[in-house]
């Protein structure tokens with residue numbers, strides 16, 4: 001395990017909240033290598049607005065946050081009403097997007113929601129930031145490291161800063177689920193834990209741009225200075241899909257391990273120390 005030397009940054013405590021990931025559509029305008037949802041993309045179904053409303057009202061007492069994904073959530077024609085519904089229930093929303101039809105964001109209702117744009121590089125790879133049109137609204141850019149894009153991390157930070165109103169850069173890494181079928185297994189393209197820690201440390205040492213927040217997936221190798229994840233006992237996630245199937249752990253999606261209920265605060269999990277969904281959040285001093 002590795003503790004980051006945070007230098008000019010201060011770690012902000014992260015408070016995990018019960019989060020429902022709603023895969024609102026199986027449609028996607030991209031086919032990213034390794035996508036954990038690739039096996040669902042040929043079935044072109046969307047969650048209907050009525051179904052969405054009942055999912056939210058059935059779970060609103062248990063959850064504080066909804067992450068909208070898919071497929072590509074900006075393709076869902078009722079995205080605006082979905083955001084309004086979450087807001088009505090006082091549930092915060094994050095929309096994950098590949099950014100290919102980012103203009104959709106301009107026409108959405110004026111309710112609060114966060115946007116995360118996931119990229120695998122700046123110009124390299126099938127999911128580069130340079131292909132995404134600039135937009136003025138605040139976004140988080142999520143950089144997924146792979147062996148073939150390591151040298152683009154700095155470029156993504158610069159581009160995120162110059163062309164986007166980038167509130168935070170999130171650094172994580174990708175495992176090729178289409179090969180392994182299993183989120184926990186590495187391939188030849190996966191950045192090893194040791195290299196991941198070194199790459200992140202080097203980035204923190206050298207980055208002197210204007211982005212004020214860097215979020216980093218702990219990925220089972222980085223240790224938080226502000227909280228002890230071994231104390232965490234329960235998974236905070238639930239996942240639901242257009243066919244109404246439920247899966248508790250996001251890392252079980254590729255394994256199709258369905259469940260009758262989400263089991264918030266009930267199902268114990270012993271993988272928190274190496275869960276890729278744990279993060280460290282650094283704020284510029």
Ligand SMILES: C[S@@+](CC[C@H](N)C(=O)[O-])C[C@H]1O[C@@H](n2cnc3c(N)ncnc32)[C@H](O)[C@@H]1O
Pocket residue numbers: 028034035036037069070071072073096097098116117118119142144173174175176177
């Ligand atoms: C399945 S996508 C759906 C939302 C949207 N289409 C997008 O590209 O962000 C959700 C996020 O998961 C990330 N992702 C997909 N497959 C992954 C994998 N095998 N390992 C890690 N992250 C992955 C993507 O980069 C993306 O940002």
